[in-house]
Amino acid sequence: MSIEPFNKYTEVPEVVILRLPLYVRVLTKLDEDRETVISSYQLGQLLQMTPAQIRKDLSYFGRFGKQGRGYNVLFLLEELKRILGIDHGWKACLIGAGGLGRAILNYPGFSPEGFEIVSAFDVDEYKNGMLIGSVRVQSMKDLPIIISQHSIKIGIVAVPASQAQNVIDHLIKHGITGILNYAPIAPIVPKTVTIRNVDPVLSLQSMTFYMTERGK
Amino acid sequence: MSIEPFNKYTEVPEVVILRLPLYVRVLTKLDEDRETVISSYQLGQLLQMTPAQIRKDLSYFGRFGKQGRGYNVLFLLEELKRILGIDHGWKACLIGAGGLGRAILNYPGFSPEGFEIVSAFDVDEYKNGMLIGSVRVQSMKDLPIIISQHSIKIGIVAVPASQAQNVIDHLIKHGITGILNYAPIAPIVPKTVTIRNVDPVLSLQSMTFYMTERGK
DNA sequence: AACTGTGAAGGTTTTCACAGCG
DNA sequence: CGCTGTGAAAACCTTCACAGTT
Numbered sequence: 158m159s160i161e162p163f164n165k166y167t168e169v170p171e172v173v174i175l176r177l178p179l180y181v182r183v184l185t186k187l188d189e190d191r192e193t194v195i196s197s198y199q200l201g202q203l204l205q206m207t208p209a210q211i212r213k214d215l216s217y218f219g220r221f222g223k224q225g226r227g228y229n230v231l232f233l234l235e236e237l238k239r240i241l242g243i244d245h246g247w248k249a250c251l252i253g254a255g256g257l258g259r260a261i262l263n264y265p266g267f268s269p270e271g272f273e274i275v276s277a278f279d280v281d282e283y284k285n286g287m288l289i290g291s292v293r294v295q296s297m298k299d300l301p302i303i304i305s306q307h308s309i310k311i312g313i314v315a316v317p318a319s320q321a322q323n324v325i326d327h328l329i330k331h332g333i334t335g336i337l338n339y340a341p342i343a344p345i346v347p348k349t350v351t352i353r354n355v356d357p358v359l360s361l362q363s364m365t366f367y368m369t370e371r372g373k
Numbered sequence: 374m375s376i377e378p379f380n381k382y383t384e385v386p387e388v389v390i391l392r393l394p395l396y397v398r399v400l401t402k403l404d405e406d407r408e409t410v411i412s413s414y415q416l417g418q419l420l421q422m423t424p425a426q427i428r429k430d431l432s433y434f435g436r437f438g439k440q441g442r443g444y445n446v447l448f449l450l451e452e453l454k455r456i457l458g459i460d461h462g463w464k465a466c467l468i469g470a471g472g473l474g475r476a477i478l479n480y481p482g483f484s485p486e487g488f489e490i491v492s493a494f495d496v497d498e499y500k501n502g503m504l505i506g507s508v509r510v511q512s513m514k515d516l517p518i519i520i521s522q523h524s525i526k527i528g529i530v531a532v533p534a535s536q537a538q539n540v541i542d543h544l545i546k547h548g549i550t551g552i553l554n555y556a557p558i559a560p561i562v563p564k565t566v567t568i569r570n571v572d573p574v575l576s577l578q579s580m581t582f583y584m585t586e587r588g589k
Numbered sequence: 590a591a592c593t594g595t596g597a598a599g600g601t602t603t604t605c606a607c608a609g610c611g
Numbered sequence: 612c613g614c615t616g617t618g619a620a621a622a623c624c625t626t627c628a629c630a631g632t633t
Contacts, residue, residue: 170602174588178578179559196614204559208614209604216616224610224615241578242585260476266557270574310584311577335580337573341482343395343420351583353576357553358486360569361527362394362457364551367567368526369458372390386624412592424593425626432594440632441592 169217176214177237179204184234196227246271248307249337252324253315254279254287254294257339261315262289274313276303280320301331311335318342325352385433392430393453395420400450412443462487464523465553468540469531470495470503470510473555477531478506490529492519496536517547527551534558541568 183203187195197208204211215221215233218240222228238244249267251258251274262274277292278300279285287294295303303309312328314321314336321340328336329350336352338344341359346352366372399419403411413424420427431437431449434456438444454460465483467474467490478490493508494516495501503510511519519525528544530537530552537556544552545566552568554560557575562568582588 172602174582175575175579177582178575181578182557182575183559198614205561207604209606210602212615213603213617220616222615225613226611227614240582242581242588243578247577247581256476256479256481260472263472263476264573265472266574267577270578272574272577311580335577335584337577337580341398343399345421351580353573353580355571355573355576357480357569357571358482358488359391359394359398360571361463361483361488361551361553362397362459362486363391364527364553364567364569365458365463366390366393366456368551372458388624414592423626425628426624428592428594429625436594438593440594441590442633443592 173214173217177241181237184230187230188234192230194227195230243271246273247311248273248275248309249311249313250276250309251313252278254284258315259289261313262292275307304331314338314340316340389430389433393457397453400446403446404450408446410443411446459487462489463527464489464491464525465527465529466492466525467529468494470500474531475505477529478508491523520547530554530556532556
């Protein structure tokens with residue numbers, strides 16, 4: 158029994174985790190450009206952040222730099238990938254093979270980063286068997302077996318808003334622990350599941366605030 | 374001359390602005406469901422937030438509720454739309470008519486929310502004249518005149534990463550003040566311009582942190 | 590009785606500033 | 612000398628708790 162108020166072990170702030178992929182992205186670019194060393198100041202220039210913030214963020218995970226010199230680009234890049242769990246590939250399944258789902262399947266940005274959509278599902282039985290890119294659309298009733306056979310942990314939701322929460326609940330029931338949701342809703346998920354929403358309309362709606370007199 | 378350290382007029386925190394569109398979304402749904410009154414507690418349930426946060430957020434802009442009763446759904450909805458500047462439509466232009474650009478043009482979610490893509494551009498002259506949905510692809514050299522004729526303030530960027538910063542600079546030079554960027558880069562813009570990035574890969578990369586042992 | 594609006598408290602994140610290392 | 616890593620300070624954001632209104 159402690160006299161002081163209970164304070165759980167200081168975790169890494171979520172905002173920090175959200176920034177790590179940005180670091181990965183610029184480091185990847187720097188590596189492609191054959192840069193071998195970079196300082197927190199230079200990283201800050203590229204990302205429009207303060208050098209102190211970058212150093213503090215990295216310090217949550219270890220000591221990756223060299224005083225007087227900076228960070229080794231490739232070393233820091235690989236450390237960050239390991240921390241984020243993207244030093245290996247991830248399989249994902251897609252739910253919803255409409256216009257949006259098709260665009261997601263054809264989006265060339267996922268697989269170079271190690272995210273592979275290995276399977277697609279749609280409630281519409283007419284779409285079953287259709288080939289989109291290299292993926293064949295399957296019936297929703299095959300979802301449990303496919304998820305378990307391929308050990309899929311990520312679900313990408315591209316169904317209409319009205320069905321999205323149901324689909325999300327269904328995915329979670331069958332073992333999905335990460336969801337990338339494209340439906341324009343505010344989904345409710347247990348704390349054991351990580352969800353990210355892709356919602357360009359929300360982005361535009363907060364943008365317009367700053368584009369009106371009111372926002373200045 | 375004050376003794377106290379200078380503190381600029383307390384602005385509304387950006388996180389608050391980012392949440393307002395969420396309130397708009399659930400209020401819209403509630404209105405469609407013929408709900409007329411809602412409390413901060415109920416809103417909190419729907420959005421997985423504390424009632425105090427919702428009340429505090431709203432208090433930055435005025436007093437919209439009634440004690441003992443809650444908020445009038447339609448009234449609050451319209452106030453929030455006015456605050457965000459979405460009580461009227463916004464015109465946007467799209468740059469990049471490749472696979473991604475085509476998906477954006479065909480995405481049915483923008484126009485019901487008042488965002489209309491009135492024009493599309495591509496550097497590839499072979500695409501000029503092509504019709505995508507109801508929009509005809511134009512040459513980049515027509516961009517300045519079209520932006521000015523239609524008073525377009527929003528640019529949607531769907532070009533390859535290598536060209537994105539150039540395109541963004543170009544848009545800004547010709548009067549665009551809001552940018553929705555789909556290219557996987559960390560763009561640099563002046564403080565007079567508001568930018569939002571749509572980047573599902575970054576979302577996935579922060580998600581996997583929490584899906585690994587490390588993230589628990 | 591049921592709720593809002595809000596100062597104040599509490600908690601979190603950013604920035605500062607400098608010791609210490611290469 | 613130039614830079615990192617990091618306690619401490621400052622700034623920022625969330626939650627509490629309750630006076631006040633309907």
